[in-house]
Amino acid sequence: MSIDREPNENEIVREAMQLRTRVLAYLMGLVKDPQKAEDLLQDTYVVVLRKWQQYQPGTNLLAWMLSIARREFLNAVKPAHNRLVAMEMEVLEKALVATQEDDANLAYRREALSHCLAKLRPQARDIMQLRYGDGLSCGEVCRRVRLSLNALYTVLCRVRENLKTCIERQLRVQEAP
Numbered sequence: 001m002s003i004d005r006e007p008n009e010n011e012i013v014r015e016a017m018q019l020r021t022r023v024l025a026y027l028m029g030l031v032k033d034p035q036k037a038e039d040l041l042q043d044t045y046v047v048v049l050r051k052w053q054q055y056q057p058g059t060n061l062l063a064w065m066l067s068i069a070r071r072e073f074l075n076a077v078k079p080a081h082n083r084l085v086a087m088e089m090e091v092l093e094k095a096l097v098a099t100q101e102d103d104a105n106l107a108y109r110r111e112a113l114s115h116c117l118a119k120l121r122p123q124a125r126d127i128m129q130l131r132y133g134d135g136l137s138c139g140e141v142c143r144r145v146r147l148s149l150n151a152l153y154t155v156l157c158r159v160r161e162n163l164k165t166c167i168e169r170q171l172r173v174q175e176a177p
Contacts, residue, residue, distance in 0.1 A: 013049065019061065024041050027073065031073070040076065044072050047068045112170035113163070113167055116170065127152070138153070
């Protein structure tokens with residue numbers, strides 16, 4: 001969203017929908033009931049749509065939405081529990097906002113991982129895909145690639161170490177001016 005101009009409702013809705021999972025996770029952490037969390041999420045989005053003009057462009061949209069979700073939750077909680085619940089909510093909000101700030105770093109790490117995976121030998125890449133991409137057990141990977149369990153563990157250990165080194169190298173290159 002451009003900071004130079006006022007956002008329109010469609011831009012706010014689009015960005016807000018991209019944060020749906022995080023807001024729902026926050027609410028799930030509070031109510032521990034998927035249906036209640038979903039109901040509160042819907043209430044939160046109703047308020048977001050009603051008050052979208054109050055959002056300040058260039059500020060943290062997730063934090064703004066979490067403050068709305070917090071109010072919706074507190075409105076649904078018994079008054080005697082509000083103070084205790086408010087402390088728990090602060091911890092959850094800080095964790096969620098911190099993860100948003102880490103997204104840029106995560107994008108760089110994913111790019112580095114893709115680059116490094118492409119440099120692997122085909123057999124090593126296939127093993128990594130079977131184990132981590134497809135989620136197969138080590139025993140199933142052994143059967144498919146015809147390796148002993150010890151040999152597979154050795155390959156996985158070496159490949160993970162090589163990937164770690166390669167990713168660290170790539171990240172240093174990206175950070176260099």
